[in-house]
Amino acid sequence: MEKSISYKIWTVCMIKDGETVLMLNRQHDDFKGYIPPGGKVEFPESMTNAAIREVYEETGLVVRNLIYKGLYEYVNIENKDRYMIFNYLTSDFEGTLIEKPKEGELTWVPIEQLSKLPMQESIRRRIPYFFREGTFEIHVEWDNENNKEGNIKISLT
Template identity: 30%
Template sequence: MTFTPPKHIVSAATIVLNDNGEILLLYGPRRGWEMLGGQVEEGESLTAAAIRETKEETGIDVEIIKFCGIYQNVERSICNTLFLAKPVGGLPTTSPESLDVRYFTVEEALSMVEHNNFRERIVHCLDETTHPFFVEL
């Protein structure tokens, strides 16, 4: 009997709100305007991954404020965790993963994010009455 390691993907995403209530978004080469986040590395905590991915993609250092919830895509074996965060340092900087990095009002951000599932996740994170949420796809 051979052991086959699991092929699950776990990601950590942040909704970063500044003191003006604006959301930090990045403009990526594949998906346009989107929230920040990426895959959790082996041996890394969810919050550490969320902080690292935000810094790598945007140049912004963040502090995690709270855990918002989880989206699970059962068919594709993907588990996306979402956190609310606030900026604590750094300057908006582009990277190979981001062609542009900017803060937007919530209204502007929701109108600019093209992917419905990303918009839905932002709305869920901003609505504290839904926390913690679990959405199974």
């Protein structure tokens, strides 16, 4: 019997305040480094509602008027897995930051300093696309044999 395709869906939301963005300094499990707030999409919620919920849970901020910026996805052909991350940007938020969130320390970072922060390459690769007109799609085929990213295709609109 052939294995069915598995889909896993997440969101991230870059929150911009002037020339800074809110980042989480995540230091647990195997995904360490600075990341925008976000998380898993729960069935049957929409991608946008998931992003709004995850931002609130991780930061204490209520975000509105999210702008869809693009899709980042990993496809593991051998395992028949597809990981999809829907990326959003907003400057419309209110609330008070959580003092000690479980996901990691919250920090407002100047946009020009983002490239100097320790982060996963998948996060670093998409950061410039949040701040340009249009959308992006980054399609990554996972290399099982070497346990790393394989073929990467970037499409911009």
